[in-house]
Amino acid sequence: MKTASPFLEIDADAARVTVRLDGADLSLPAGANLAAALLAAGVPVFRHTPVSGAPRGPFCMMGACFDCLVEVDGVTRQACLLTVEEGLEIVRAGPATAESADAS
């Protein structure tokens, strides 16, 4: 699952835990900001828009833009306001399923 990331981790010393992203295992630093951890793991696209299906990733990192929406354990939430925990089930809205993941 891990691909070359455009982001580097300065102090990558945190213990890592396994989460599931779209059904595949992914190892992320425990207690990290979920959006930051996904970016650092080489995941640039967090969702596709319900309107045109365009890909989106985190934009503001402060809970204001809602471009980081992912489904976590069945609830659509802002990844930049969440913390990495063992076993999180993360599902991204694909272009086809975008409608069902629209937060409204």
Added chain:
Amino acid sequence: MQADLVVIGAGPAGMAAAATATEAGLSVVILDEQARAGGQIYRDVTRSAARRGDILGQDYSAGLPLAAGLEQPSITHVTRATVWQIAPDGAVAYSVDGRGAIVHGRRVLLATGALERPMPVPGWTLPGVMTAGAGQILIKESGVVAGRAVLAGSGPLLYLIAAQMVRAGTPPLALVETQSRRDTVAALRHLGGALRGWRYLVKGLSMLAEIRRAGVPRYTAASDIAVAGTDRAEALSFVAGGKRHRIACETVFLHHGVVPNMQAARSLDIPHRWNAAQACFVPETDPWGRTEIPNVFIAGDGAGIGGAKAAEQAGRLAALEAARDLDRISADARDRAAAPVRAALRGELAVRPFLDRAYPPYAAALQPADATVVCRCEEVTAGDIRGYAALGCKGPNQTKAFGRPGMGPCQGRYCGLTVVSILAAETGQGMDETGYYRVRPPLKPVTLGELAAMEETPAEDPAVMAADGR
């Protein structure tokens, strides 16, 4: 839950206000969306100052004493709290981990800070394009730094993040600035104030020297900025010095200033006025941060952009007036305590007119080309907004009858100012006349489950997920 003062936001204004209010004998509840105190400027300072203080710099570590000031028995710091409704009588509804609750404040202080000024350029919705503030938050909170990034826009924050990236060992590929020599010359008129705020100038120059020593290419007076890419950012293109440039990259950090985060104040119908020098709407407050709603105060960047140090002082002033208002201190005691705070505030603000003039917003992002998306949530373009204006649409609330700008989950936070600017230009009205979105609770999406978990259900329809222009 009840408190003398409910503070919304644990950034510099909120933290300083909470500590000052406590000293004056008030009980304080401070609600903040993050897991730890600091706001965005001091994001995660209690953990990161020790680990990355050398990269982030002394100004960042200056948040430590403020965060420590919250560690008092009479201050309840509610973390991970998303505030979604504020009533004029001081009832504040919020959720933590999907559970709703209400706290009643005899006075309420909105310390919700700033947002990045929206910078709609072609391609700004692509993954890999973020605000410069987001880039900083990644470094501060997570120690995550972009490897191949270009910074574009204007303002001292660009120098700060560039310098921090240099110190982290991953200098940006380029610094693409939009301000011109003419702006610098015009700013010299405000040199007097700038010299009184000389510390900021010295810092700016030393950061620029650091960036230059690292060999980061710097362009100024850039125009025609666009992000290229299909599924993600692949390059930044722009014109500078009469030539078109294209810099391949993986990350683009955009920034052309910050503006007050108006959502909470707008939801209370607190009047705002257009501030031409700062190119943003600013809520009407008195010198203590009081609004026209007797119980509600605003302090910090949310009341007008002054930066972290100014926000801290403004928070103290609001807390002193709240304590006077609740008869914990006399007007004399308030004024005595406020005098040095006001002097410090004036000192912090002295440099602002210079900075505002030297680093104006990128003009092409205030009036974007027709094809550029302005509302990220509903993917409404600048051309769409111009089309609405041609059909007779005069204000931003009316646009909602034509399309859906401002009706997505961000509730206009990243399109409002652009939509108003475009409409004002098309209709020839002023910004105040054109107005702004009417913001209605819930301020953030809230689920039925969160409401059900609460004992007191607010009257608003929980199904209304966004500002709906009623």
